[in-house]
Amino acid sequence: YYLMEKLDRGAPDSDSNRKAVSWVAWVDPMEPQSMRVMAEVKGGRYSGLRVLPQGDVVVVRTIGQRSQTLRIRSNDGHAIAMGRTTVNDDLAEAEDEDGLWSTRAMEGEFRRIVQLDAGTGQTSVFSPEIGADVEALAVPSAQDGRPLLAVINDAGVSRLRTFSGLKGRALVPVASTLPDGVVRNPKWHPVLPEVGFHLVWAQSPAQLYSWNWDTGALEAWSSADSSTATLPSGVLRWKSFDGLEITALHTAPPAHFAGPRPVYIDLHGGPASHARPGYLSATLRALVEQQGVHLIRPNVRGSEGFGKQFLSLDDGRLRENATRDVSGLLDLIASLPTMDAKRVVVAGGSYGGYLSLAVAAAESKRLVGSICRVGVANFVSFLENTESYRRDNRRREYGDERDPAMRKFLTDISPLSRVRQMTQPLLIVHGKNDPRVPYSEAEQMAHALRAQGTPVWFLTAEDEGHSFTKPANRDYLHQATLEFVKRAMSGESLGPVYLEKRE
Known part of the structure; x- marks a missing residue:
């Protein structure tokens, strides 16, 4: 048995069939033409496929945020619901x-x-x-x-x-x-x-x-x-403004970097994702090993892995509380003798990109620079222009911009509405073919910052989308990030620069 998924991205927005489709199919590897579809769901997915000894299949069907475990009979494909419907079901x-x-x-x-x-x-x-x-x-x-x-x-x-x-x-x-x-x-x-x-x-x-x-x-x-020494790592913990405990993964620079060292805060996307101690990217490793910075990757409220309630604590009108969690981290940094609280850069991608802009507005006096990769500048324009197949999903997370009261709230908390509070240099990165966060989000933010004289490096690639995947572009972004951080940490000039990477 195999799980297969397909999304017809070429269908027009008005087409009601523009939905993800997931199948459970029986396939004989020796005779692939014999494939027989056992079950299908539109606008959802199957996961956790298991085959019972007698040949029936147990699988989890998820539509939206609701999941149901099914037993699919091998002889006729009839699906039998097993147990009650649950949220976040994971077989x-x-x-x-x-x-x-x-x-x-x-x-x-x-x-x-x-x-x-x-x-x-x-x-x-x-x-x-x-x-x-x-x-x-x-x-x-x-x-x-x-x-x-x-x-x-x-x-x-x-x-x-x-x-x-x-x-x-x-x-x-x-x-x-x-x-x-x-x-x-x-x-x-x-x-x-x-x-x-x-x-x-x-x-x-x-x-x-x-x-x-x-x-x-x-x-x-x-x-x-074994080519490099194992970097010291651990977990930081602090209390946010409302007493909620927030944690972050911390990677310290090698011991030969003496004195209080600068800090690079890397905010994850999602928002329902979370930072984990995996293999460091080339850019993050270079920042730690070559520039001697402390790398901190917070799991602010709204991150998964910390319980259902924690996951929902940034939904809708609670959005700004995640920014306050980062403010609490800045307080912690100021209390640690090994860290230089006067040299802090905050960065993030996607939702983390929005959060880096929000922190840049709220905490500009405590930062020397910010990096926003494919981030949201204006929640209203983002929700109106993101691909239609994911719009309703994002409305459940951020709020429905079609409601006048929510539209006003989303406009008020959007980084674009708080540009005047952003006085430190920014590096904005965005691919021109991004279907998730439209390229116009980066354009309007860069233009607004430049209009008031805030130094901006604007890096874009015509052949990239929601991330930079092509080797040449990734190398370019890597070098630009290292240079921006180096100059920001040392107080060097960061005049307005437009960096367009073309094929």
Whole structure:
């Protein structure tokens, strides 16, 4: 069985069929022409496909923010709903003889370990609430006494826990010496007491590890990058204006950089995403290793992985509270002797780009520069001009600009309405073919800043969209970013520059 998805981007906006389509299809790899579509959903998606021993398929169907687990009969494709409809339903790649193990946020704030009875369709919560998401599971293929291995998302960092499979039992920490990173694809060996997984961390994009249940031994099966020293990392925590705890991933510069060092704040997109300790991009690594900056990647309110309530705390009229979270981070930076609070650059892409502009307006006196990559300048024009297939989804997050009261609110909080508060240099980056955040967002922001004399570097590429993907363009952006940060941190001149990268 295979999952396939397609979006007809060429259909006109008025075409009611302009929706994503997802299929569950049966395919014989030796005879691809024999493909038979078992199920189809328009305007939604299927995920978490599992094949039961008798051939039926269990899959999660998601439309909007609602998900339903289905059992699709192999003989006729008839779909049977299993259990109740849930929000953020996420079926894990795991099963045993009694049912399907998964991680879901059925009760409480976080994803927990649950089991779906494939016969009755009933789902039961097994693990206790631990204040963190269980994001992945490794389940032994046989009932031989081996436990489930759970991957916990602890402020963005993956931690390993074992779980006995008995209701209410605690998750036991293991492999405490594993470097901070993100664990992917944990799998039990068919027979041996060994779990294999990939670790994405600062020194490797996918290092292969194993953990032995009998001995507790943690072993790396592939090498990591040894050309550079491992950068010190950790998690910063602070209280925001309303007492809410906010966290950030922190990578410190090498020890040979003496004295208080400048700070580069990198804000993630989404907004329903979150910063994780993965393999650093070439630009971020160069900033830390060559320019000696502290790299801080906050998970402000609205980030996923911190519970349902935290995820919703920036919705609609709560949008500006995320900016206040960054203000709290600036307070923390000012209290740390290893950081130079007078040399701070804030940057971000997509939603993080909007947030970097919002912080540039709110905290201009505490910054030496800002970088906005493909960010929103005006929520109203963004919602009116983004591709129609994602417009309603964005309205649920930001608010509906067609409502007069919400339109006024969105206009008032938009960075374009607060240009006069932005006095420090900005680097604005945008591809001309961006279907998500229209190029006009960058144009109007750059023009407004220049009109009042604020230094602006405006970097654009005619052959790029919502990110710079072509090697030549990425190299150009890399060098421009390093140069902008270097000059901003040192107080050098940053006169208005228009940088257009053409093919």
